[in-house]
Amino acid sequence: MPANAVAVAMSGGVDSSTVAALLRERGQTIVGLTMQLWNQRRLPQLQGDAPVQHRCCSLDDVYDARRVAEHLAIPFYVVNFEREFEQTVVRPFVDDYLHGRTPIPCTLCNNHVKFDQLLVTARQIGAERIATGHYARVRRNSGTGRYELLRAVDDTKDQSYFLFGLTQEQLARTEFPLGELTKQEVRAIARRLAVPVAQKPESQEICFVPTGNYVRFIEGYLKEQGSSLPEEDGEIVTTSGDVIGRHNGLHHYTVGQRRGLGLATGRPVYVVALDRAKNRLVVGEDDELRRSVCEVRNINWIPYAVPHGTVEAAVRIRNRHEPAPADITPLDSSTARVSFRESQRAITPGQAAVFYDGERVLGGGWIAG
Amino acid sequence: MHVYLDYNATTPVDPAVLAAMTPYFADNFGNASSIHSTGQRARSAVDTARESVATLLGAKSSEIVFTSGGTEADNLAIFGIAGSVEPAPGMSRKHIITTAIEHHAVLNACQEMERRGADVTYIPVNAQGIIDPEDVRRALRPETVLITVMHANNELGTIQPIEEIAQIAKDADVYFHCDAVQSAGKLPIDVNRLGVDLLSISAHKIYGPKGAGALYVRSGTPIEPQFQGGHHERDRRPGTENVPGIVGLGKAAELAREHLAEDTESVAALRDRFEQSLLDRIPSARVNGDRRRRVPNTANLMFGAAGGEALVIALDLQGIECSTGAACSAGAVEPSHVLTAIGLSDDDARSCLRFSLGRPTTRGEIDRAIAVIPGVVERLRALSPHSTSVAPAR
Numbered sequence: 001m002p003a004n005a006v007a008v009a010m011s012g013g014v015d016s017s018t019v020a021a022l023l024r025e026r027g028q029t030i031v032g033l034t035m036q037l038w039n040q041r042r043l044p045q046l047q048g049d050a051p052v053q054h055r056c057c058s059l060d061d062v063y064d065a066r067r068v069a070e071h072l073a074i075p076f077y078v079v080n081f082e083r084e085f086e087q088t089v090v091r092p093f094v095d096d097y098l099h100g101r102t103p104i105p106c107t108l109c110n111n112h113v114k115f116d117q118l119l120v121t122a123r124q125i126g127a128e129r130i131a132t133g134h135y136a137r138v139r140r141n142s143g144t145g146r147y148e149l150l151r152a153v154d155d156t157k158d159q160s161y162f163l164f165g166l167t168q169e170q171l172a173r174t175e176f177p178l179g180e181l182t183k184q185e186v187r188a189i190a191r192r193l194a195v196p197v198a199q200k201p202e203s204q205e206i207c208f209v210p211t212g213n214y215v216r217f218i219e220g221y222l223k224e225q226g227s228s229l230p231e232e233d234g235e236i237v238t239t240s241g242d243v244i245g246r247h248n249g250l251h252h253y254t255v256g257q258r259r260g261l262g263l264a265t266g267r268p269v270y271v272v273a274l275d276r277a278k279n280r281l282v283v284g285e286d287d288e289l290r291r292s293v294c295e296v297r298n299i300n301w302i303p304y305a306v307p308h309g310t311v312e313a314a315v316r317i318r319n320r321h322e323p324a325p326a327d328i329t330p331l332d333s334s335t336a337r338v339s340f341r342e343s344q345r346a347i348t349p350g351q352a353a354v355f356y357d358g359e360r361v362l363g364g365g366w367i368a369g
Numbered sequence: 370m371h372v373y374l375d376y377n378a379t380t381p382v383d384p385a386v387l388a389a390m391t392p393y394f395a396d397n398f399g400n401a402s403s404i405h406s407t408g409q410r411a412r413s414a415v416d417t418a419r420e421s422v423a424t425l426l427g428a429k430s431s432e433i434v435f436t437s438g439g440t441e442a443d444n445l446a447i448f449g450i451a452g453s454v455e456p457a458p459g460m461s462r463k464h465i466i467t468t469a470i471e472h473h474a475v476l477n478a479c480q481e482m483e484r485r486g487a488d489v490t491y492i493p494v495n496a497q498g499i500i501d502p503e504d505v506r507r508a509l510r511p512e513t514v515l516i517t518v519m520h521a522n523n524e525l526g527t528i529q530p531i532e533e534i535a536q537i538a539k540d541a542d543v544y545f546h547c548d549a550v551q552s553a554g555k556l557p558i559d560v561n562r563l564g565v566d567l568l569s570i571s572a573h574k575i576y577g578p579k580g581a582g583a584l585y586v587r588s589g590t591p592i593e594p595q596f597q598g599g600h601h602e603r604d605r606r607p608g609t610e611n612v613p614g615i616v617g618l619g620k621a622a623e624l625a626r627e628h629l630a631e632d633t634e635s636v637a638a639l640r641d642r643f644e645q646s647l648l649d650r651i652p653s654a655r656v657n658g659d660r661r662r663r664v665p666n667t668a669n670l671m672f673g674a675a676g677g678e679a680l681v682i683a684l685d686l687q688g689i690e691c692s693t694g695a696a697c698s699a700g701a702v703e704p705s706h707v708l709t710a711i712g713l714s715d716d717d718a719r720s721c722l723r724f725s726l727g728r729p730t731t732r733g734e735i736d737r738a739i740a741v742i743p744g745v746v747e748r749l750r751a752l753s754p755h756s757t758s759v760a761p762a763r
Contacts, residue, residue: 001686031686077682124676124749125683 007122012064015133088112100274101350137179147171164364256346299365376727418619427559439571452593497659525658526667535564577621581614637665
């Protein structure tokens with residue numbers, strides 16, 4: 001293969017298929033790779049009524065990706081990362097839940113599988129770079145020589161929140177051709193290039209939990225592994241410590257949750273915290289969910305190795321959260337304290353905090369708690 | 370230059386086979402069971418093919434049952450014997466003896482027998498992939514109804530001591546089936562010399578078409594048909610005969626017999642040259658299996674620290690086609706059961722490639738493969754996992 005060959009991560013969906021078609025149209029030498037990450041035959045009882053098609057890793061998706069590659073007449077291979085995916089994504093996902101955190105598997109997958117294992121495989125087979133269907137942009141700053149991550153031009157599609165963990169080495173070898181385009185433009189290109197999956201609906205759920213029912217997935221997974229959920233029921237308490245009910249296992253709850261608490265309090269109450277040490281579910285009113293400060297760990301800084309002193313940034317604490325102004329004070333090279341100008345609702349341990357300076361991503365890490 | 374080195378997965382249809390088959394699609398399209406002349410022409414072609422296959426195997430025509438391929442032949446042998454042989458008096462269960470390195474067509478059929486209440490003993494292999502016949506003898510029980518052992522292994526090419534096992538089976542009065550899908554056309558096969566009661570072959574491994582195979586069933590061996598239907602194949606395998614496929618198998622069997630000597634000699638020379646060149650050029654590469662007791666066309670090599678999956682892709686992009694273990698398990702997570710059975714660790718098993726040569730393989734192709742493979746392996750090793758910077762941990 002020529003030295004500038006690019007491996008396209010093809011999921012069988014519209015976005016990555018369009019990337020392949022676009023690069024092909026530009027005369028780029030490409031090879032399509034589809035990752036087999038999860039065996040849908042495992043835990044079949046969890047598939048529910050949701051059609052297995054149009055989900056990551058279903059046989060139908062591999063079929064779709066293959067059909068697109070055939071249509072484009074490009075070399076195409078399925079690479080199996082089921083082991084790596086289970087180790088670096090599924091187990092930490094289950095573990096996070098059991099520890100009362102709310103995990104983001106997509107970020108773990110990006111950090112440990114897509115931009116690590118897949119990039120290694122791409123390079124091994126002779127492609128020095130990979131292209132994906134993510135909506136984000138990469139730019140080299142000629143002043144600093146560093147690669148920077150930018151939000152997508154189409155803010156409604158921006159996926160930079162899930163990409164904050166990319167290292168300089170990874171960013172240098174990555175292309176996001178859709179980052180400059182709107183969803184409408186992508187659909188139009190897909191139609192113009194006759195991409196076979198142009199009409200395919202988008203999937204919204206986590207790929208290995210197509211029903212969206214995480215608790216059932218975790219129960220099924222633990223059972224398969226020969227263990228089970230610690231069904232420790234415990235007290236539901238208010239922020240002032242009054243016991244007002246009982247919960248049936250902390251893993252059923254997430255910070256900010258309102259429904260399903262089984263409390264008759266007259267006023268709306270929310271989960272404020274999961275107190276693992278005391279196995280207590282702490283609830284409170286809306287204003288008690290609000291906090292101004294949090295600690296962020298395992299930070300990956302992007303435009304610089306580590307900032308000098310406090311950084312002013314807009315901080316996003318969950319996908320779709322409007323980034324809020326905050327001061328970020330580094331405590332060491334990978335930990336920082338984030339102080340918001342205005343208190344934020346439901347700062348959730350386990351979620352990522354991503355720091356923005358306008359369209360630039362300064363970095364991000366994991367909310368401690 | 371494009372070099373196909375995956376003949377154990379499948380072979381191209383020989384032009385002479387294709388020519389023999391062609392008239393039986395449209396011109397002589399008859400149903401071999403029909404009374405009229407069109408049907409009789411089909412019947413005649415099927416009979417001729419049956420004789421040809423019987424001749425290849427040293428069997429009688431009446432002992433050949435045509436199937437849809439090797440998998441069906443293996444299934445028919447295992448379920449057909451298990452279904453027709455009564456357990457020994459006083460024994461409620463049936464027992465089957467097989468090996469740890471069988472093809473999935475046999476292995477999964479045996480596992481299904483276990484789900485249906487039978488006991489199965491899986492005989493282990495030594496580091497070269499060969500079983501000890503004494504292990505078979507020791508595994509025998511009064512309720513043993515079948516021993517099934519492959520002739521040549523599809524991944525390693527190693528050859529099992531079939532004649533010795535056959536003697537043990539005969540002494541114990543137990544039926545003996547042999548999966549010869551990978552040895553047909555590569556080794557002389559004579560069912561009487563081998564001493565087997567049942568033996569499976571497949572057309573597409575010997576330059577015949579896909580979708581055709583045969584099971585040899587020794588006269589007097591009871592076999593329960595696995596489908597319900599007409600009285601085809603002497604009540605052993607119902608279903609209208611796949612006449613073009615059967616004709617193709619017959620022609621392929623005829624060619625296999627004619628070419629056997631030259632096939633084995635020239636292919637073995639090329640294989641040995643290929644293998645030795647790679648061992649010389651790739652540090653720490655190793656041959657899996659028994660280098661003496663194996664079919665002449667197969668080379669299974671371990672490259673260590675280089676993932677087989679990425680290696681197969683990288684080689685394909687360079688025009689060299691080979692496989693990681695069995696084609697059937699490609700894409701599966703589990704490392705090859707054959708390679709773990711000979712004692713390789715999961716990681717080592719994942720770094721193995723199978724190259725299998727064929728009748729059309731040329732010296733030029735082998736030279737090309739020898740020129741390309743070492744560089745690709747070196748690149749893969751240099752870039753083996755975690756040589757790129759690792760993303761931040763949680």
